[in-house]
Amino acid sequence: MSAEHPDIKTAPIVTAECEKTFVDFLYAKLGLVIKKHQLKVLHDAIDKGCRLFGHIRWQDYYEALKHDDAASTEMEQLIADVTIDESYFFRDQNQISWLRDHWLPEIIAQRRQQDDLSLRIWSAGCSNGQELYTIAMLLAEALPDMDEWNIHLLGTDINADVLGNAMRGHYSSWSFRATSDSMRERYFCSQNSGHTINDKLRHMPHFTFLNLADDAYPSILTQTNAMDLILCRNVFIYFDKAVVDRVMQRFSHCLLPAGVLMLGASDLIASSMESIRLVQHGDIFYYRNSGSVQPCEQTAHPPASSMQEKPEIPLKRHSIKAESKQRADLHEKLHDGHWHEALNLIKTMIKQQGKTAPLLQHQAKVMANMGDLKAAKTLCDESLQLDPLDKHSYFLMTMVLIELGDEEGAESNLRKTIYLDAQFIEAHFQLALLLIRSGQPENGRKSLNNALELARKAPPEDELHHAAGMNFKRFVEILEHEMEMYADGTQVSTDGY
Numbered sequence: 001m002s003a004e005h006p007d008i009k010t011a012p013i014v015t016a017e018c019e020k021t022f023v024d025f026l027y028a029k030l031g032l033v034i035k036k037h038q039l040k041v042l043h044d045a046i047d048k049g050c051r052l053f054g055h056i057r058w059q060d061y062y063e064a065l066k067h068d069d070a071a072s073t074e075m076e077q078l079i080a081d082v083t084i085d086e087s088y089f090f091r092d093q094n095q096i097s098w099l100r101d102h103w104l105p106e107i108i109a110q111r112r113q114q115d116d117l118s119l120r121i122w123s124a125g126c127s128n129g130q131e132l133y134t135i136a137m138l139l140a141e142a143l144p145d146m147d148e149w150n151i152h153l154l155g156t157d158i159n160a161d162v163l164g165n166a167m168r169g170h171y172s173s174w175s176f177r178a179t180s181d182s183m184r185e186r187y188f189c190s191q192n193s194g195h196t197i198n199d200k201l202r203h204m205p206h207f208t209f210l211n212l213a214d215d216a217y218p219s220i221l222t223q224t225n226a227m228d229l230i231l232c233r234n235v236f237i238y239f240d241k242a243v244v245d246r247v248m249q250r251f252s253h254c255l256l257p258a259g260v261l262m263l264g265a266s267d268l269i270a271s272s273m274e275s276i277r278l279v280q281h282g283d284i285f286y287y288r289n290s291g292s293v294q295p296c297e298q299t300a301h302p303p304a305s306s307m308q309e310k311p312e313i314p315l316k317r318h319s320i321k322a323e324s325k326q327r328a329d330l331h332e333k334l335h336d337g338h339w340h341e342a343l344n345l346i347k348t349m350i351k352q353q354g355k356t357a358p359l360l361q362h363q364a365k366v367m368a369n370m371g372d373l374k375a376a377k378t379l380c381d382e383s384l385q386l387d388p389l390d391k392h393s394y395f396l397m398t399m400v401l402i403e404l405g406d407e408e409g410a411e412s413n414l415r416k417t418i419y420l421d422a423q424f425i426e427a428h429f430q431l432a433l434l435l436i437r438s439g440q441p442e443n444g445r446k447s448l449n450n451a452l453e454l455a456r457k458a459p460p461e462d463e464l465h466h467a468a469g470m471n472f473k474r475f476v477e478i479l480e481h482e483m484e485m486y487a488d489g490t491q492v493s494t495d496g497y
């Protein structure tokens with residue numbers, strides 16, 4: 001971080017009004033609740049921010065923050081100063097033991113039996129990456145044939161600094177206080193007065209910016225969908241009940257039917273929700289998605305008798321008004337992650353309107369969110385047969401192939417998408433991630449830059465086509481963070497933490 005601004009010798013006094021303004025702002029923008037004992041930390045952060053960025057009055061600092069996005073330097077500094085990124089490998093031995101001795105063996109055996117060698121795990125609020133690399137180590141220990149598996153490890157956070165550290169994978173000894181020497185020696189090499197995770201494990205996860213207080217997940221675009229396991233440990237300390245409830249609700253839509261959510265031992269929420277049950281196993285607690293049939297399933301179906309008696313309503317008789325209402329309903333269900341209800345509505349719409357490429361694409365998205373990637377792929381094929389020049393079908397096929405681990409097929413479909421529409425922002429973004437993953441960081445950065453430039457020109461409040469709930473303003477923030485992370489993402493940091 002830059003040195004203090006030369007013109008600012010003394011920062012403004014943090015008044016009661018200033019404190020309230022910043023507390024409200026952090027809550028509205030990030031869902032962060034600043035508790036009484038954290039006020040001193042907030043005061044220091046405001047004081048530091050004013051000095052660093054040359055604001056004589058706190059009001060000017062606040063105005064700058066208010067008009068910037070979460071990727072601005074001012075905002076990043078404030079986030080880094082008011083959040084605690086404390087983490088270490090193998091944190092909470094009880095939880096780790098349960099994952100290693102129960103959850104992993106069970107799901108691995110189940111997947112082998114189903115001939116589906118795939119796993120999807122998300123560390124939400126991943127800090128410097130210790131939690132996700134712990135999982136990577138457990139997987140390496142449990143899977144002698146790990147190369148045969150399609151493993152999606154996702155780490156997200158709002159602090160861009162910690163995401164950069166996570167990508168570099170270099171840690172001081174303090175991060176190993178609960179790690180055995182043998183594990184450290186097996187998966188890390190000692191260098192630059194610290195330890196760096198080996199290349200194989202370092203390349204497994206994808207780290208990206210995601211604000212849990214936003215409603216931009218689950219989404220196939222950020223690959224926050226169809227999770228087997230979500231770890232969100234020691235993050236709820238920042239949130240109040242309203243934000244926690246919202247986040248829990250969203251997590252339940254991100255999980256596969258039997259998926260598991262694990263919170264930190266001190267983050268427990270007493271009550272189970274309808275779609276997610278609190279389960280106790282010895283000393284530990286976790287939540288399991290009940291995968292229960294959504295209550296509205298029946299309402300989306302016409303009653304059996306009427307189905308038999310009435311013929312399907314042909315397209316021309318189905319009023320435009322009714323259709324646009326259905327589209328709005330569908331959008332809402334997709335946005336809220338109500339997959340079963342969305343699926344029923346799509347089926348109804350197909351009966352009424354016939355199969356169209358957009359409806360098949362929606363159905364493919366729902367199937368992907370419910371974890372049935374083969375069905376999603378078949379639906380993309382069907383949609384392409386209906387309209388071989390539909391860029392959205394190629395794009396969805398790309399996303400499904402990425403999830404199936406077919407990166408070559410994904411890249412080929414992505415190139416077709418961009419060929420059909422050179423301005424397709426989401427396609428440039430995915431191409432960037434594919435190129436970076438496949439060891440072409442320079443080309444990846446170029447594609448990221450293309451995506452960013454296009455996204456900056458898009459109307460900020462408009463939603464992305466493939467991510468219900470995410471508008472271009474937020475997407476620009478994500479892209480700016482990605483640019484920053486990959487600017488030096490291949491280097492190894494020398495400063496330990």
Ligand SMILES: C[S@@+](CC[C@H](N)C(=O)[O-])C[C@H]1O[C@@H](n2cnc3c(N)ncnc32)[C@H](O)[C@@H]1O
Binds near residue numbers: 127210233
């Ligand atoms: C104490 S660390 C926990 C790290 C790790 N999960 C663990 O248990 O070791 C909390 C992390 O949550 C992140 N965080 C706080 N608010 C967040 C939000 N609204 N969205 C995403 N991450 C957030 C912080 O930046 C920080 O890195």
